[in-house]
Amino acid sequence: MKYWRETIAITQRILIELLRRRRSLIFWSIFPISVLILSGFILAERAELPLADAFAYAAPSTLVGAALFFSCLGGSVATVVAEREQQTLKRLFISPLSGVSYFLGIFLAHSCIGLGQTLLVYTIAAFWGATFNGSILLGLTIIIMSIVAYVGLGFILGTQLARRIEDVNALVAAFGVPLLILGGAFLPASLFPKTLINIAKYNPIYHMNEALVGVSSQGADIGKIISHFIFLSVFAVVMVIGGWLSYRRMLVVERRL
Numbered sequence: 001m002k003y004w005r006e007t008i009a010i011t012q013r014i015l016i017e018l019l020r021r022r023r024s025l026i027f028w029s030i031f032p033i034s035v036l037i038l039s040g041f042i043l044a045e046r047a048e049l050p051l052a053d054a055f056a057y058a059a060p061s062t063l064v065g066a067a068l069f070f071s072c073l074g075g076s077v078a079t080v081v082a083e084r085e086q087q088t089l090k091r092l093f094i095s096p097l098s099g100v101s102y103f104l105g106i107f108l109a110h111s112c113i114g115l116g117q118t119l120l121v122y123t124i125a126a127f128w129g130a131t132f133n134g135s136i137l138l139g140l141t142i143i144i145m146s147i148v149a150y151v152g153l154g155f156i157l158g159t160q161l162a163r164r165i166e167d168v169n170a171l172v173a174a175f176g177v178p179l180l181i182l183g184g185a186f187l188p189a190s191l192f193p194k195t196l197i198n199i200a201k202y203n204p205i206y207h208m209n210e211a212l213v214g215v216s217s218q219g220a221d222i223g224k225i226i227s228h229f230i231f232l233s234v235f236a237v238v239m240v241i242g243g244w245l246s247y248r249r250m251l252v253v254e255r256r257l
Helices: 002-021 023-046 051-085 088-093 099-127 136-160 165-182 194-200 204-218 222-256
Strands: none
Touching (some): 002 023, 002 099, 023 051, 023 099, 051 165, 136 204, 136 222, 165 194, 165 204, 204 222
16 A cells, blocks of 8 residues: 555656646647648548548557657656656655655556547547447557556666756657657558568567557457567566666666765
8 A cells, every 4th residue: 555655646746747837748639639630631632541441540550659659758758857857866765755656656647648648549530430440458458558668668768868858859759750650650551661561570669550550440359460469568568677677777876876
């Protein structure tokens, strides 16, 4: 119960701070909505699809590529860096707050944001007639694993590579944008040449995108996306372990300063 109370307290603090600033939440809402609308109308025009089908296809790619990437990965990197700059970690050492609770609190806060973006993206898509064709439970599992993977990776990047807030944008752009394009977030992977498809198979965003598109727009079951599901499951576990180890290493370093 102690860990649970502390985790909820950290989560509430981060979410309240974001609500007070508002700008980040507004931008995290505007960006995926813009990408979804553009992708939906481009697909409808170029692929000659009904609007409902176009938005059904664009929604999962927009969610994992535009929404969750920048809020859960970029947001967790920014949170970790900001907490270091504001000396929050120094105060952690002289308080009864557990490091486990602090880690889980940041994790849960960005998970809440990611789930909120999920509702936002699919609500906008539903406005143009899109429907979720597959298992909602399976789709939700893929979304949660994607959030877990992004936040874990955010901890790794935020603790090991970013030192100042100014580093966040450069870091996310350098690592993220090429992976997003290669993952099929902005262009369907079916348009890629075979060489890029072979490279994309090592890109976790590609597996997030293909799994969620398969379930959401094509109604695929677990058997049809099993290779993507297994890759994403392993990647999410590795990122959580890596994020926790990176966080622990950061605490050791901060204690010495």
